[in-house]
Structure formats: C-alpha cells, structure tokens
Amino acid sequence: MYYSDEIIEEVRSRNDIVDVISSYVKLQKKGSSYFGLCPFHNEKSPSFSVSRGKQMYYCFGCGAGGNVFTFLMEYENYTFQEALKYLADKAGVELPQTEYSAQAKERADLKAILLEINKIAAQYFYVQLKSSKGEAGLSYLKRRELSDDTIKAFGLGYSNKYSDDLYRYLKERGYKDEMIAKAGLISIDERHGAHDKFWNRVMFPIMDVNSRVIGFGGRVMGDAKPKYLNSPETLIFDKSRNLYGLNRARSTRKPYFLLCEGYMDVISLHQAGFTNAVASLGTALTPGHASLIKRYVKEVYLTYDSDEAGTKAALRAIPILKDVGITAKIIRMEPYKDPDEFIKNLGAEAFEERIGRARNGFMFSLEVLERDYDMHSPEGKTDFMREVARRLGEFEEEIERNNYIEAVAQAYHVGYEELRKLVVKTAVQQGLAKPVSRPKQTRKEKKEDGNITSQKVLLTWLIEDENIFSQICKYISPEDFTGDIYRTVASILYEQYEKQQVNPAQIMNHFTDEEEHREVASLFHTKIKELTTLGEQEKALKETIIRVKNHSIEEAARNLAPTDIAGLQRLMEAKRQLQDLEKLHISIN
Incomplete structure (x- = not known):
C-alpha cells in the first residue's frame, strides 16, 4: 500500500520521536540529545541517542538508527505500513485512500491481482478438500492426525486429479492466462497449452507475515515425483526470503x-x-x-x-x-x-x-565431528583436538572464544590452559600457512566496499555539517553516487539543501520497503573515523569526496559507448572537476 509523501511526513512530524521512544526507553537529556540504554542490544552504559532536532535515533554501540517509523519497525516488528497506521492513529491523522505514482500504481496493481488470484486459488483448494473430490487429500491429513481446526487455521486444501481444473475455474472468474501464469499457478506450452502447476496434491498455502497467500506447496497423493512441489518465484513469492x-x-x-x-x-x-x-x-x-x-x-x-x-x-x-x-x-x-x-x-x-x-x-558440531576420528586411540583424539582448536580459533571475540575453550575442555576432559595454547598455536600456523587466494578478486571486493563506505560517510558528513554542501555542490552531484538508493537519497538531500529545509528524517519517508528503509537509516549514521585535529578531519573529508568522484568517473567510463559524444564531454568535464577538487581546501565547522 502506497501513500503520498505529504501524508507520510504529516504522520511523522506529528509524532515527536522523543515522546514515542520515551514510552519504550527511559531517556535522559544530555546537551541537545537524549540518551538511554539501547533496546536492540544488551549494554550497561547508555549509548542510545535520540535527537529531537533531527527526529532521528542512533545507537553508538550496535549501529541501530533511523526515524520514528524505523524504531517501531525494529522494536515492534511492524511493517512500514503497520508503523504508519499505528502512528497515524496515535496522532489522530486519518489516512486517505491510497495514492500512487504511475510506476508504483502499475506494480501495486499487478501485486494486488496476483495476491487476489492466490487467495481465490487457496479458497478453491480448501473447498475441494471438503468435497467428494478431495477424499484422498482429507483422508491423508486425518491419517496425519490433523484436527479440523488445524486444517482450517492453515487453510489446507486439495488440487484434484484434473490437470486444468483450477485454470478453468480462474478463467471463469475473468482472469487472463498471463496473470494466472504470473501467479505461478499454471504452465503454458505449445504442445499442451495451459495446464495447472498443481494437481492430485494436498495443498499448503504459503503466507507472508501479513497472512496474505503468496504461493503454495503441494504434497502428491501417490508415488509421483516430485513428492513436494512449490510455487515458482513470482513478483510476490521469494522462497529465500519467506x-x-x-x-x-x-x-x-x-x-x-x-x-x-x-x-x-x-x-x-x-x-x-x-x-x-x-x-x-x-x-x-x-x-x-x-x-x-x-x-x-x-x-x-x-x-x-x-x-x-x-x-x-x-x-x-x-x-x-x-x-x-x-x-x-x-x-x-x-x-x-x-x-x-x-x-x-x-x-x-x-x-x-x-x-x-x-x-x-x-x-x-563437535559431536558430529567425533564420528570422523578414532576417539579411543591417542592419535585419533589428538588429531580431533587439533581440528577442534582450529575451529575455536575462528571465534573473533576473545571472550566468546575463551568461553568455548572452557566448555570444550570440560566436555573432553582436557586442561583449559593446554587447549588455549593449542588454539593460539593453531591460529598462528593457519595465518602463516594460509595462501593468498584469487588476489585480484579480493582487491576488487575491498575497493567496492571502500567506495560504498565513502558514499555513506559523505552522506553522513553532509547531514552533520551543512557548511560542507555549499563547498562541494558544484563538484559532487547526486549522479556521482552509485546505486539506486544512494543516488535517490543524495538527490532528495540536495533538493532539501536548495530549499534550505534539510530534514533527514523526512528523506526516509520516501522508502516504504522494509529492507530499503533500514538501509537508508544506516546512511546517515555511518561511523566516521575519530580524528584528533581539525586538519586531520578536513584531510579525511577531502579524501572521501575525491574517492566518491573518482569512482563515479570510473563507472561512467566503464559504461560509456564509443559513439556517445555527449557522454564523453560529460566525462571530460567530470575529470576537470576532479582536478579542481584536488586543489580545493574544504573547511569543517
């Protein structure tokens, strides 16, 4: 469900973030911000900061951050729409009928149709299960000792033996072949035409977190293969994320x-x-x-x-x-x-x-590992403990590693100190003997990570110090940020600067997808390396800006067509801007 930027901002602005979070976390004012114990990780000293001015929160311990919508999504496990509705009700804002952009409307309409088709299919399968045609399916579920209440609660059903039964039913309801296929319920080929994906199977509707049917699993009646069949991935069904x-x-x-x-x-x-x-x-x-x-x-x-x-x-x-x-x-x-x-x-x-x-x-995992060794011989047990030591060395945190060393020592009746020394020795040997694998790919991955971090750091800096924008806006544009989310955030932020209405909490309103919302929240709270002097900070900022610009130029050059004269001219201009940037002094307030 989509709402206009204006209504989302109205709901957000009428719910002060300090007031909302105070009902969950005890906050104490320190300077211009409020601090409390982070609700997202265990801590003894308050590192959870809430800014009334920015209407944002951030934890310096675990990195959680965002606006009032993000907080409810994280704390209450709400979707964005659920958080919006909760805050609208709280503030007395009446949500209007859904408003769409053209592109959003097209996508939302398609999703709505697919959800509708899947819902009707689930109802059809349930009715089939209860009919004479579904005797085999119902008998199977009863043999599995499922009650009528359980069958109803999970919406279990049956697809009968006719391979075009559901297809004909949906066609009678007015749905086109293309939509039924996009819902993952039929296959279409030249030889057989349209036929059902599921037939002669007990049906398990698959629902998303909001109890909407997004797909199906089917258990065949008889010895046919495959025994279990799932819906293919569709616009509304991704099996790796549900x-x-x-x-x-x-x-x-x-x-x-x-x-x-x-x-x-x-x-x-x-x-x-x-x-x-x-x-x-x-x-x-x-x-x-x-x-x-x-x-x-x-x-x-x-x-x-x-x-x-x-x-x-x-x-x-x-x-x-x-x-x-x-x-x-x-x-x-x-x-x-x-x-x-x-x-x-x-x-x-x-x-x-x-x-x-x-x-x-x-x-x-160690109990399973024992099966590969002769634990009754000294040699076998020694080899086993060497492998255990190697695995213990993979724990990055020293406290966690030591706790596991202690647990293993007790379980296998070896001395704690002796095992600890073996872990250290094995780790050193691993470090010395470990070959450098695929160095080109490793360097590339690090470079890509560095470019992403630089973009995040620059966005954070632009929020923290408004003076920076006026110094770099003629050299760095939103198009210099790679990736749709970063470029979109930069575009909105630049528009806000031009209107002299910088509001990071409002920027987040433009993202209603839960994963995108959380990613955007992190863009304004990227940890900037602590530097002691103003000169060091200014040097680091300049290096960050140059890195962002240089990466933008590299990306543009990589994607430039040989016949694109206008693109070549833009690339030459960007290189001149980079040269000017390298000579520029950027000051931090």
Whole structure:
C-alpha cells in the first residue's frame, strides 16, 4: 500500500520521536540529545541517542538508527505500513485512500491481482478438500492426525486429479492466462497449452507475515515425483526470503523460533501448542532467511530430521545464523525422524523436555565431528583436538572464544590452559600457512566496499555539517553516487539543501520497503573515523569526496559507448572537476 509523501511526513512530524521512544526507553537529556540504554542490544552504559532536532535515533554501540517509523519497525516488528497506521492513529491523522505514482500504481496493481488470484486459488483448494473430490487429500491429513481446526487455521486444501481444473475455474472468474501464469499457478506450452502447476496434491498455502497467500506447496497423493512441489518465484513469492508459518509465529511470546524442515513439522508443532515453529520453503536455510528471523528473535532451535541429511542441514545452518547474530541450538529427535513423528509418539511434554536439553550449535558440531576420528586411540583424539582448536580459533571475540575453550575442555576432559595454547598455536600456523587466494578478486571486493563506505560517510558528513554542501555542490552531484538508493537519497538531500529545509528524517519517508528503509537509516549514521585535529578531519573529508568522484568517473567510463559524444564531454568535464577538487581546501565547522 502506497501513500503520498505529504501524508507520510504529516504522520511523522506529528509524532515527536522523543515522546514515542520515551514510552519504550527511559531517556535522559544530555546537551541537545537524549540518551538511554539501547533496546536492540544488551549494554550497561547508555549509548542510545535520540535527537529531537533531527527526529532521528542512533545507537553508538550496535549501529541501530533511523526515524520514528524505523524504531517501531525494529522494536515492534511492524511493517512500514503497520508503523504508519499505528502512528497515524496515535496522532489522530486519518489516512486517505491510497495514492500512487504511475510506476508504483502499475506494480501495486499487478501485486494486488496476483495476491487476489492466490487467495481465490487457496479458497478453491480448501473447498475441494471438503468435497467428494478431495477424499484422498482429507483422508491423508486425518491419517496425519490433523484436527479440523488445524486444517482450517492453515487453510489446507486439495488440487484434484484434473490437470486444468483450477485454470478453468480462474478463467471463469475473468482472469487472463498471463496473470494466472504470473501467479505461478499454471504452465503454458505449445504442445499442451495451459495446464495447472498443481494437481492430485494436498495443498499448503504459503503466507507472508501479513497472512496474505503468496504461493503454495503441494504434497502428491501417490508415488509421483516430485513428492513436494512449490510455487515458482513470482513478483510476490521469494522462497529465500519467506518462512512457512511466520505469519503465526511472529506473534509468539517465546524468545526463540523452532526451525523445521517441512510443512507438516510446523503444523504438528503448532497443533501441539508450539506456535513459534517455522520452516524454510523447500530450500536450505539462506542468509535471507536468517536476516528475516533476526527481526523477530535472537535464538533458534533447529528441529531438523535426525537422519544424515538433516544433520548436514543443521551444520550448514549454524554458521549462517551465527553470521547475523543468532544463537543456534539443536534439538535431537531420536528415536524418531522429525518433530511430527516425535509429537505423535511421545507428545508435547516430552518435546518440551527435548527443548530444555537442546545442544549448543558449536558443541553439537563437535559431536558430529567425533564420528570422523578414532576417539579411543591417542592419535585419533589428538588429531580431533587439533581440528577442534582450529575451529575455536575462528571465534573473533576473545571472550566468546575463551568461553568455548572452557566448555570444550570440560566436555573432553582436557586442561583449559593446554587447549588455549593449542588454539593460539593453531591460529598462528593457519595465518602463516594460509595462501593468498584469487588476489585480484579480493582487491576488487575491498575497493567496492571502500567506495560504498565513502558514499555513506559523505552522506553522513553532509547531514552533520551543512557548511560542507555549499563547498562541494558544484563538484559532487547526486549522479556521482552509485546505486539506486544512494543516488535517490543524495538527490532528495540536495533538493532539501536548495530549499534550505534539510530534514533527514523526512528523506526516509520516501522508502516504504522494509529492507530499503533500514538501509537508508544506516546512511546517515555511518561511523566516521575519530580524528584528533581539525586538519586531520578536513584531510579525511577531502579524501572521501575525491574517492566518491573518482569512482563515479570510473563507472561512467566503464559504461560509456564509443559513439556517445555527449557522454564523453560529460566525462571530460567530470575529470576537470576532479582536478579542481584536488586543489580545493574544504573547511569543517
């Protein structure tokens, strides 16, 4: 849903950020800002800053930052639209009917149609399940011991044996082939024409966090392949960024998620009262999944199958979760294969006990590692401990590394100090022996990262010191920022400067997509290296500006067509501006 910039700004401006955040965090005024303990990470000394003048917040400890919308999105797990509606109600602002730009309207209309088609398909599948045609599907679900309430709550359905049944139904409702295909519900080929993606399958509607049907999973009745079939990726369905059951689990009061492999595991756990269960959608856990989970919880219990494939999947998932700051624990299902079988045979109370005995992810990985060594021979155990030491050396934080060294020492009956020395020795050996791999690619990645950082730093500097804009605006334009988001932010900021109405909190109103909103929030709070003297600061600023300009020129030259005379002239002018920049003295107030 899209709203005009004016209405979004009205809602934001009528909700003072200090007043809103004060209802969540105890703030104390220090100078022109307010400080408190950050609600997004554990800390003892207040590093969470809220500026009434800028209507922005920023944590100097964890880097969280943004405007009043961002805060509610992070703290309450709201979407942008949910945050907007909450603040509108709070301020007594009546939201008008949705307003669109031409491009936004076209995209929004298409998404609305696809969501509508998927919703109708889900309703159709549900009706089919309850009809005589769906006896096979309903019988299957009953054998899996699902109640009528559970079937209804998850909207389970059935696609019957006719391969064009849903297609004909949707055509009768007036939907065109192109739209039905874009919804991922039919395939069209020259030989067979249009035919359903799903037939003779129990259907599992896949919903987004707002309980809108965005796709389907289908379990075949019989021995046909594949056993499970998912919707293809569409404008509204990205399996690497959605989780099955998240629309229900997001409201759980538990501080962790139960991460499963399959639909039935999630449904069985929810039916047994474990409403914090979710599953990836027919794919291995991805960084996108981990980032999505991080919005809701900081701990995950992996309930993957107890077979070898499930164990390998759990081992792959542990570092992915760790990379985004999520602690992973492992729940073992033995003697049963998965949570569904476990619950049916031992019940919810026994599963709760397994949760209490869940293994730490790292310690579990060592238990699996033991299988590769003869732990009854001195040589085998020594080789095992060397590999353990190597893995312990991968912990970057010393406190965390030492805690794990202590845990491993206790678990394997070795001396803490001896193990610590082996970890240090192994780390040194790794550093000395590690070859330099693909140096060209490594240098390129670092250069790209440096250019991105420079653009962020420059945007932060432009917000912090308005005097800088007047000195560089004739040399640096919004077009010098690469990437759509950075260029858009720079364009809006430059317009605000020209109108003498600089307002970073308002800039964020232009981004309603949750991921974009969070990225924009970081642009105005990039950490600028602490420099002691004014001269050092001015030198660093000038180097940053030159780096941004130089990268812009390199990008323009790389994309310049040989016949583009106007483009060549612009490139020559940009190079002259770069030369002028190198001679320019830029002062900081």
